[in-house]
Amino acid sequence: MMASGTIGRGLHRVRSALPSVPPQRRRTYLFAYGFLAPIVALFAFLRIFPIIYTVILGFFNWSLVSPDHTFVGLDNFINLLSDPNFQTAFLNTTIIALGTTVISIALAFFVAAVVAYGGGKIGGLIEILFFLPVVTPLVPATLGWRSILDYQHGVLNAIFGIFGIPNQAWTTDPTLAIVSVIMISVWAQVGYNMIILLVGMRSIPRLYYEAAAVDGASTWRQFRHITFPLMVPILLFVTVITTIQAYNVFTQVFVLASDVQGAPGYLVPVLVYDIFQNGFRYFNFGYAAAEAVYLFLVVIVLMLLQFRLFNRPTD
């Protein structure tokens, strides 16, 4: 509930702004402002202000442990560009984001198409099997994956062994560790993408397909000329959401790199991990915030891209 002073001030403002409003109306406005005010306050405190403040922090040399906060202009942003940690993290994160997005959407599209058009009785089962990873918390999920990817006793290398492929160091080889992170991210994301694509496919009227079939269009041509064009906006939405999510990869990397018995996996440096390190290990909040701003720019570009493509006149 709110302080009475705020209500009083709100009331005063409403009265002076709307002198001719009938009493019933006035009470309605009072209700709207009164209940909205605390929510707007929380929203400003927990979302708007932190987002703006991230950008401001980026211009400061801001230590978490000392009161020394100096304005340094664009220094943080410029220094980051030549910081090998940032470069590696940005490159890795981009590879992981692209890999996760492309693979999870291609796979989700395939699965959704089969469930929507040829799933028969197994559709419901497939939905559940694919969606389970979405509701599984990433910490236990990654622990399960790490055990599967284990060099000596892992299931994956055992399966590879059947085909005569030597054991692979999934969690300790720098390149393979990235592959492993992508694998886990795809696993966690594909079910969500499938459900969203499935909604889209199911909303395409059967009439279109029936008409095409009457005209003698093959299954492939129906797919190519009906399903695909109508799915473009939804594909775009899923692509943007997945890419933004994948750019924020953290938990998988964090858990994969720490091991039970003293043999940690290879730490794949990613953006959020680097922000975490700079902010909370080196207490350099300004530098970390500048890094977050670069991540923010990626998100903004992706959002604009989606709006741009969405508003494109249909051809």
Added chain:
Amino acid sequence: MIHRRRFNPIRLAIQVVLVALGLVMVFPLFWLISTSLRPAPELLESPPQLLPQHWTLDNYASAFAAAPFGTWLLNSLIFATISTLFILLTSLVGGYILAKFKFPGNNFLFILILATAIVPFEIYMLPVFLEVQALSLINTLPGLILPYVILSYGIFFMRQNVIASVPDELLDAARIDGLSETGIMIRLVTRLLAPAISALAIFAYLQSWTAFIWPLLVLNDPNLFPVQLGLASFNSSVSVNYAVLSAGAVVAMAPTVVAFLVLRRRIIEGVTLTGFR
């Protein structure tokens, strides 16, 4: 696409591939459960066996003895419940007012909320940390919960639902009947929005149950850890083996996985309805 109803070997093959893929999807969960039920010596078998030879629940006892999993589960329960209640309240009230009351700034506020909905928490977590620090809430449950009391997307989602399923005529009729604005919101609107409320509740619960990076930043007292952070700290303690660790992992994932298996239709419909992730 229209299919002729006759036996189609390609279609059968595709379905087999799909079920195989589906089994791959649940394999990590199966593997955790299976590993958690075998005695430690069986961990070193090569090749690894799908099922334990000697089934045991000892690993669960060891996990609960070695770490405060009970406390961690309780913390998660408190965290998720309070967060969900707050998100429901703020989304419902905010969404309803934005949908049904025309006032200066309404549209601007709506666009602002929608625009922030897509910005990931990781981007602005540093200032949130400074705020929580300024409030002296670092390493407390209120500090853990605070960033999770509102959800931009929740407000947006509720606004859309109010527009779609609460007719103005009904509100006016209730006003003429003498119901107060607060009464209308509590008695009438919540009833009309029941499906949307349950979809939002499921999402909010899942969000805080699976949260990881914020608990990691804000907490350092193990007695306050939610279960995901507790499990991660358990993972980096040196004295546990994979079987005990897997038992802990099963404990940490069981609540959401079981809830999903029970409410699966509801949850999948909720996702299709909201687009939440």
